[in-house]
Amino acid sequence: MNKTILFLSLITMSAVAEESKVEERYSVGLGVGAAYTGLGANFALLSDSDMKYVSVGCVEYSSWYGSTCGVGAGWIVTDLFNSNSNKHGVGVYVTKAGSESDAYLTDNGYRFVEKQYYGAGVSYTYFMNGINKPGFNFGISGHATNAKYDEKINGFLQVGYQF
Numbered sequence: 001m002n003k004t005i006l007f008l009s010l011i012t013m014s015a016v017a018e019e020s021k022v023e024e025r026y027s028v029g030l031g032v033g034a035a036y037t038g039l040g041a042n043f044a045l046l047s048d049s050d051m052k053y054v055s056v057g058c059v060e061y062s063s064w065y066g067s068t069c070g071v072g073a074g075w076i077v078t079d080l081f082n083s084n085s086n087k088h089g090v091g092v093y094v095t096k097a098g099s100e101s102d103a104y105l106t107d108n109g110y111r112f113v114e115k116q117y118y119g120a121g122v123s124y125t126y127f128m129n130g131i132n133k134p135g136f137n138f139g140i141s142g143h144a145t146n147a148k149y150d151e152k153i154n155g156f157l158q159v160g161y162q163f
Contacts, residue, residue, distance in 0.1 A: 025132070027051070031160020034123050034141040037072040037095045044162070048132050049079040049086055060098050065114055070096025076123070078131050086132060089125040089139075094118060097145045097154060117150070119143035125158060134163050 027044040029035065035042055040057015053076075058069040074093030078086040097119035104111045121143025129135030139158035145151070 027134075027162045029053075029137075029160050029162040031137070031158065032057075033139060033156045033158025033160060034072070034093050034095060034121065034143070035074060035076070035091075035125065035137075035139070035158060036160055037070060038156070040069075046132050049077060049083075051076045051089070051091075051131050055095070059096055065099065065101070068096065068099040068116065070116065070118075072096060074123070076125055076131065078127075086130045087127050089123075089127060089131055091123040091125060091141075092121070093123060093141070093143070094120045095143070097143065098147065098150060100147055100149050102148075115148070117145050117147040119145040119154065121155070123156075123158070127162075134161075136161050 025046045027046050029042045029044065032039045035053060035055060037055040037057035038059030040055055042053040042055035044051045044053035053074055055072045058067045060068045072093060072095030074091050076089040076091035078089045080090050097117055099114050099116045101112045101114045121141055123139055123141035125137050125139035127135065127137045137160050141158065142155040144153055
């Protein structure tokens with residue numbers, strides 16, 4: 001329930017945000033990092049100075065449990081500090097961050113239960129050609145998670161291409 005509320009809050013925040021006077025466009029991206037929910041893809045609504053996206057990807061793989069995949073959403077703005085350049089973006093995001101397992105002792109032995117956890121954080125992204133043009137992007141991000149056992153603070157390095 002809390003995950004749904006957080007996701008809907010982010011989407012509402014981006015919908016209410018001040019719209020750019022320039023026509024908005026759509027973009028699809030492929031890469032690794034927060035904007036791609038690990039290794040994955042995103043679908044973005046672009047303006048000259050911001051990018052609102054939803055993403056789908058996989059954040060980890062275990063030979064024991066398989067892959068941990070999920071969705072994320074975020075918003076990146078480039079005019080927060082310097083309105084003359086649209087290459088340096090600061091963003092916020094929520095994403096699937098991983099999974100962990102609990103072991104419970106039962107009458108038949110141990111039972112393992114896998115639990116997924118999520119992260120919410122901030123990011124910095126450098127867009128080689130600007131946020132509103134196709135090209136490579138690089139970045140770094142940090143997020144807090146609702147993990148019980150794994151690290152509560154984590155992050156991603158990011159490399160991707162927006163088409």
